[in-house]
Amino acid sequence: MTSHAIALENVCKIYADGDRKVEALSDISLSVSPGEFVALMGPSGCGKSTLLNLIGAIDRPTSGKILIENTDTSILDDTGLTKLRQTKMGYVFQFFNLLTTLTVKENVALPLELAGQMTEEEMHIRVSNLLNQVGMDHRLDFYPANLSGGEMQRVAIARALVNKPDIILADEPTGNLDTENGQHVLELLQRLTQENGQTVLMATHSLEAAQYAHRTLTIRDGKLVDNQTPSPVETGA
Amino acid sequence: MQKPLYLLICSLLILIVPLVHAAPFQQALPGYPYQFPKDHASHNNFKTEWWYYTGHLKTDAGKNYGYELTFFRSNPGIKNLPTKTNWALNNIYFAHFAVSDESGKKFFHTQKLGRGHSKMDAGLFGAETDKYHVWTQNWQATLDKDTHHLAAATPEFGINLDLTPAKPLVIHGKNGVSQKASCKGCASHYYSYSRLNTHGTLHINGKSHPVTGQSWMDHEFGSNQLTDEQTGWDWFSIQLDNNMELMLYILRQKDGGADPNSGGTLINANGKSRYVPLTEFNVIPIDEWKSPRSGGTYPMGWKINLPEENINLTITPAFPNQELHTQIPNGITYWEGACRVTGTVQGKKITGQAYVEMTGYAEQFRQDI
């Protein structure tokens, strides 16, 4: 039996909007190996974010099976899912989603504090190192409102990596950034995850971004259409 | 001469009203024309008055009990009393009631104090002026022909007695007045029934006993108080088995000596009496007793002799603790107890019974309100 970081078997997701039913994802099966950097491409509304949410255990599929490191998430209750998110997952969002009332340092430390297994000092070292690595160590006590978009996303990446999750889920991490900042962030993401052998699943609609991935999956209208490595020809950088 | 308990209540009033003495009370002066039975009743022209009974009772079972029941009337002499009311404080009435269980050596005592009402009598306090009737709520003394009726009851103890004179009454002192100090009017009108045959019931600790015995009654009224020099007194009423009685009192002075006005009355078996001046008798204490409650140290037991009459007596208290404590409204503590008498008269052996009163030993002449 092969060991997959992520495996989906016939996953469907249907949203009910009033009386109307919208099939956001239909019959998706895929697998991602540990340490792989996979880009998820497709136009807006194709179901990328939904897929990420399902994998990230922040939403449940209507049918099908999702295995995270061979664990079937459908058998987990809310507490189990919470635990899973806490220990295995790191998230990077398009809108950065930093908590506005927490400082940079506190935002990054939050997952560690939630896990509650480190001393204050260990946490401080880990957080400082990480913020150093993303180049944000000069903004430790700033509130998110006082940061630029690129800075916020760098902090968000630091937060996603801080508890050394096996899987990083990034939803349009560069969507709100200019090209230069976007590249910077992606390099950072690539470098840091490679060092630790973390699996990355990144939703993006930008081909430049997809270049940083080992493999690209494309979704259209809720269906997986392709399963291949990106063609370097299309790179326009 | 007067019986010192009179002084006790006078002194009490001195303490209460040091400044109010200008009220025009009638003075006790020589030549007072006694009229009986009217003079048994209350004399409201005089400031102070009391009716005093002591006695020795015996139950069918042969147990001895002593009793004291005293009614006082005192006009505090308040000048500007309210007028549109029946409750003006013209007189304060109070009564002391004590029973000595000689065999059980138990002393019961209590008091009542209250005011009169100018229209009502029942249930309150008062004394009538036209006939003998004095009462403090349910305690009372009345006269029916010659018979005195006494009733007093408390939850613990009570008496209901009929007293009939065995001998005529005796007027003490000289010329109708009993001088108590050397000043004019420092005196009272004072008479006694020295021997009253007594029978009735005694109520004690939830049981009634038919009793018989003999009592002594004093009635005294006057308007002046004892002087600053006098600190207290010892008073003896002695009933001898040969039908003689002897009353003696010693007014103690601050210097420890006896006031020259101290004296007494000797009553012969035939009822004839004579005044006995201080110079004719000796009283020698035998022992003493310290009250655990008040801390006062009292003489306890006396040798009394009247050399001219060849009377030699020994007075022995039935038991030491016969001290009364009264709280309301003026704390006053004194010893008033039943005693046994032995001795000789004209060389003949004699026994008898006595009541002794001692004041001023416990320094309890204080004012509580």
Place this chain on the structure above:
Amino acid sequence: MLTKLFLRFIVRDLWRNKIRTGLTLLGIGLGVAILLAINLANHTALSTFQDSIDRVSGKTNLEVRPKTVADMDEALLQELTWLWTLPGENGENISEAHYTPVLEETAVWPGQDKDKNQTHEVIQVMGVDMLADTAFRSYDWQADGKPDSFLTVFEADHAYIGEAMANRYGLESGSTFELFVNDRKVKLTVSGLLSGNGIGGAYGGSLVLMDLSTAQDTFNRAGRITRIDFKVPEKQIPTIMDRLTTQLPDTLAVQRPARRGAQVNKMLSAYQQNLTTLSFISLLVGMFLIYNTMSISVIRRRPEVGILRALGISTRSVFLLFLFEAGLLGILGTLIGMVGGVVLAKGAVKAVSTTIQALYVAQPVSGLNVDPTLMGLAFIFGVGLTIVAALVPIWEAAAVSPAEAARRASYESKMQHLSKKLLWIGLGVGVLAYIASLQPPVEFTMGDYSSNQMPLFGYLSALLIILAGTLVIPSVLQVLLPLLANLLKRTLGHEARLSALSLQGAIGRTSVAVASLMIGIAMMVSLAMMIGSFRETVVSWVNDTLRADLWIEPISRTNNKQTGRLDLSIAKVIAEVPGVAAVDPFLEFPIEFEGDRANLGVGNFDVIANFGNLQFIDGEATTDVFDRVKTQRGLVVTESFALKHHVNKGDTLTLDTPSGPVGFPVGGVYYDYSSELGYIVMPRPLYLEYFDDNSASNLAVFLTPQANSQTVRRTIFERLKNNENSKDVLLNIQTNRELKKEVMVIFDNTFAITYALHAIAIVVAMLAVMNSLFALVMESRREFGILKYLGAGHQQIKRMVMVQAGMLGLLGNITGMTIGFLLALLLIYVINRQSFGWTIQLFMPWGFLIQSFILVMATAILSGLIPARLAARIPAPEVVRAE
């Protein structure tokens, strides 16, 4: 961990939104403060009475007091002598039973206190047997106040006084002072100062203690007493009570002193309940403030909650975080409220005691009893209700799914969907409210004594009305907002329309804001309508009923309308004054009827029929009723009495008279607003047949048409002064106009607390307006940011915010006035009637309604200013991005 997150996620957020947090805390604080102040004042009054009863009773365990008469003859004492010889229960020789007479008088301080403040404080005077009293009551002397001699107190006009009173009026041993008693001024000399321990602490120390002899003499009451105190063995009480009850006339009550406490308690219960209920309303508004704040906080932070959930924070932890937020707000707000409550209570005690003395018991109340239990309850209520109010938003927060970190606006779409459902539920609740309002009052049994009525269903109905209003608001808004949008577009331009649409887009938040406004305004409006209607009703009653040209009362009634008598001989003097057509000596005094306090009135029905007027509830003419009363030898009762005791016209009412119980036919029931305890009024000749008490408490004087009331008043004073008997008599003589004015002053005093509550309701309502607006506008910043991107100028943005604020004010006004009107109907026709037995005519206080409409609009628009400035100032990109 949760603590840290609480500090960072919740406390920092509260701190960042200081103004809103402050408004919320102020709202809760005010609510709690009012509730506490009213309850402390009520408690102080009751505990003063209870404590006074305890101190005054001392060791008394049984008492005899007049029930349907004013006092009793002291000769009664002679009939009790069997008690001195009553056998004991356990074979004692006799029982230990004692009794002592007491004469009580109520006096009034005649002028200034030590600090030259004018006062007519009510002073309780007790005449006791000073020789016997220490056996009943405990006497403790102030350090320098012990009398030099025990006997001075028996001198004429001598008295002991309470230390507190001595301090207030600068008296010491030997000082003389004056008191108004009945129609005289008496002069007393202090012969001792009683400390606050024991009897001297009764009535807050406003107590004069005299010997019975002195009291009878000074107050001209020779031979009269008002109470006999008994001290008897506890075990024998039933036996003794039975015997006394059989022996004594029916006009006297034989009871345990504690009974009096229960009676006072019961007598005041309607008045106090009403205040407590009113005070709860402000707490209710406070709760809505909390609901509002929390809801908006949760709506605003949904995405953040989503992030927390995505980061692995459990539902339970989210729940706890917001619960702690509510708890923190609750605790801080309540603490503020508790401090404020104690401060306010001082004023409240004064107001409450004024009312109680004017209408219920002529007994002094002073000081403030800061009862720890009440403080504790206030804390529990404040914090508890805050949390309850916050529960819905908290659940809402806990239910946020992690997916919402990335999603938006799901709440509002849900709300759109829900509003129809809520409308139906709301209508259903409305029907329930209507049904509840039709229910009769709930009867309660207090202790062993007679029952008491409470309009519990009325209160329930009020809550249901508010709930129904809240539930239908989303639907109402969905109808009103598009209308407004179109209207505004035409009048104020395009931005205005956008504002309306944005409110509609956030229908959930808008509903919460409007609901808070609605409740605040409803409370304000309903109280105003209730008070206004009541006042108007009383004004018209006063004009119809108070016909006397001159109203004469003894000086001691200045501050106490319960006791105080006149020397009836002056009636003759007055009747002979030129211009006087008729004099009606009216007698009124408190009695006990079926275990309850009521008043007995005695008047000259011929005079009332000829000169005066009563409004009978069935509209029958006064003369007709009085003719019937005369032939049937009957009486009339007031509406409140009739309702309390379930008495109707034609019924027979049994009164205990000195010659036994007598049935009197009730000739009519008339409107009266002077006492909720009610009056029984009988003609004087009939009264005199049964009662031996030919006195008066006031005189109604009717003049001939030509006479001038000022002139006649002057003549009356002159004639009385020249008359040997009446030269010392002190009277208040009021003209008709003055009397009417005084009645209204008493009315206004009685409602002083209600007015205060009303003022606070307005403040709380304005807080609600500000808070809601502030929240709403702050939440719309993003939208304004976008508008700026689209080219909106600062002024335009400002105007939009102001328009939004104005719209909220308008919506709040419309809904609030509607609900307020319904609540007012409920207060007037159900709650007040069931509590007090009063028929109040509905009057619309148009003036107030217009003023309050303008006030709300002004506050709304003004409180839009700050957020408008903020919205305009914040740079657009930041607003858009930072979310």
